[in-house]
Amino acid sequence: MIEFKILKKSDKSRARLGILKTPHGEIETPTLVGVATQAVVKTLTSEEVAQIKSKLLICNTYHLHLRPGEKIIKENGGLHKFMNWKSGLMTDSGGFQVFSLGFGRDFGMGKILKSSSEEILEEGRQPRHLKITDDGVYFKSYLDGREMFLGPKESIKIQEDLGADIILAFDECTSPIAGRTYTEKSLERTHRWAATCLKAKKSKQALYGVVQGGKFRDLRIASAKFIDSLGFDGYAIGGEFGDDKATMVKMLGWVNNELDEQKPRHLLGIGYLEDIPKIIKSGVDTFDCTMPTHYGRRGIAFISSGRLDLNKAVFLKDKGPLDKKCGCPVCGEYKRSYISHLIRAKEITGLKLLTMHNLFFFNSYVEKIREDIKKGKI
RNA sequence: GCUGAGGUGGCGGAGCGGUCAAUCGCAACAGACUGUAAAUCUGUCGCCCUUGUGGCUACGGGGGUUCGAAUCCCUCCCUCAGCA
Numbered sequence: 001m002i003e004f005k006i007l008k009k010s011d012k013s014r015a016r017l018g019i020l021k022t023p024h025g026e027i028e029t030p031t032l033v034g035v036a037t038q039a040v041v042k043t044l045t046s047e048e049v050a051q052i053k054s055k056l057l058i059c060n061t062y063h064l065h066l067r068p069g070e071k072i073i074k075e076n077g078g079l080h081k082f083m084n085w086k087s088g089l090m091t092d093s094g095g096f097q098v099f100s101l102g103f104g105r106d107f108g109m110g111k112i113l114k115s116s117s118e119e120i121l122e123e124g125r126q127p128r129h130l131k132i133t134d135d136g137v138y139f140k141s142y143l144d145g146r147e148m149f150l151g152p153k154e155s156i157k158i159q160e161d162l163g164a165d166i167i168l169a170f171d172e173c174t175s176p177i178a179g180r181t182y183t184e185k186s187l188e189r190t191h192r193w194a195a196t197c198l199k200a201k202k203s204k205q206a207l208y209g210v211v212q213g214g215k216f217r218d219l220r221i222a223s224a225k226f227i228d229s230l231g232f233d234g235y236a237i238g239g240e241f242g243d244d245k246a247t248m249v250k251m252l253g254w255v256n257n258e259l260d261e262q263k264p265r266h267l268l269g270i271g272y273l274e275d276i277p278k279i280i281k282s283g284v285d286t287f288d289c290t291m292p293t294h295y296g297r298r299g300i301a302f303i304s305s306g307r308l309d310l311n312k313a314v315f316l317k318d319k320g321p322l323d324k325k326c327g328c329p330v331c332g333e334y335k336r337s338y339i340s341h342l343i344r345a346k347e348i349t350g351l352k353l354l355t356m357h358n359l360f361f362f363n364s365y366v367e368k369i370r371e372d373i374k375k376g377k378i
Numbered sequence: 379g380c381u382g383a384g385g386u387g388g389c390g391g392a393g394c395g396g397u398c399a400a401u402c403g404c405a406a407c408a409g410a411c412u413g414u415a416a417a418u419c420u421g422u423c424g425c426c427c428u429u430g431u432g433g434c435u436a437c438g439g440g441g442g443u444u445c446g447a448a449u450c451c452c453u454c455c456c457u458c459a460g461c462a
Contacts, residue, residue, distance in 0.1 A: 035413080037414050060414085063414090091412090096414095097413090100415090101415080110411075112412060142416095166431045210413090214379070232443080239413095267413090268413035269413035272411085272412060288412095289412055289413085290412065290414045291412060293414080294411075298418075312407085313405095346417065
């Protein structure tokens, strides 16, 4: 079980300062949740992840079910022991893969719309590579092509075997090009699955319900109200968030307005650096984002003054640290020149150093925001 | 010295009479990436400008044939391989 305590509510915004108590320690919120899809923050050991101030990670049900399979993990004593991670863990339900391996793949897009699309998905439309039914979703394994079925009961069962502190209801993350009728139908399904998940859960893990509803205000509000009414331990907010930052903030407002203030709110998959103050001010307590880790592996370092692309040859001649103001283990010991060389030479240690720096940088950034809330600045 | 192969944009390497400022790859430069299938994808990449069915200079150097040459001929220079 988890316990969520709000220490302070901002009077300038919806921001809150809190403590999330899990069986694996207390986590100060707001906090960035590190993405560890395959039971690993890519390139780092769990000790290293702890060293750069991460307290909560999110692993993925779909991926771990396919490989190595929840049985293996259960036999190892659960995810925590399996990956030697001592702090908090969440598992994502696989609901995002319904989108990312479905329409996301078909249209080559992420859940944030970057360019306008002529196509709008309406009711009855199915993605090419999977089949969405009222009971769940038929996937084709990307590893061997074998068909696998994931529905609310299956997802909960797997997540119980994995044994994270916080688990998520199985949902359908809708595409940014989902039209009104598609979204309505999908939302009904997601809501039905939410109730099924609650009933199916036997463990003491905390279960978060997922709010969907796409870009439609009434659906978002209805979803928040419905999910709130079911009595979950917390909430996750999923799906698309418009194609600009102002819309995102507006949409989060619709939802957070309806949710029980006393329960923790997790925003799924959002966390560009510039988004973080906005989502925290919107009343979000935890959020996960691949940005620090994913971009790190692309050679991008986040620093106080913006971003650096260490692929660029200019950095070979740069003898300074990634960020003079950064207190991370990487900035203390390594120069841009060396890191740039590693990235350009495709040496894996380069990916690791940037992942460490970026996670530390993001965590410090959020830490500063917690301070600001405490001081009444935000 | 003889014989053979070859010299093309930063590099590698296509093209072998017109539609070639020259396929493609690499590098370089710019951009994208938001509940992570993919250390990925996209664009630019001779110079100049009033950015255009624009101008200029280019395929080792020089000369020639042709309406027209990176592409054919002559000559010189250079590289590589084999033989002396």
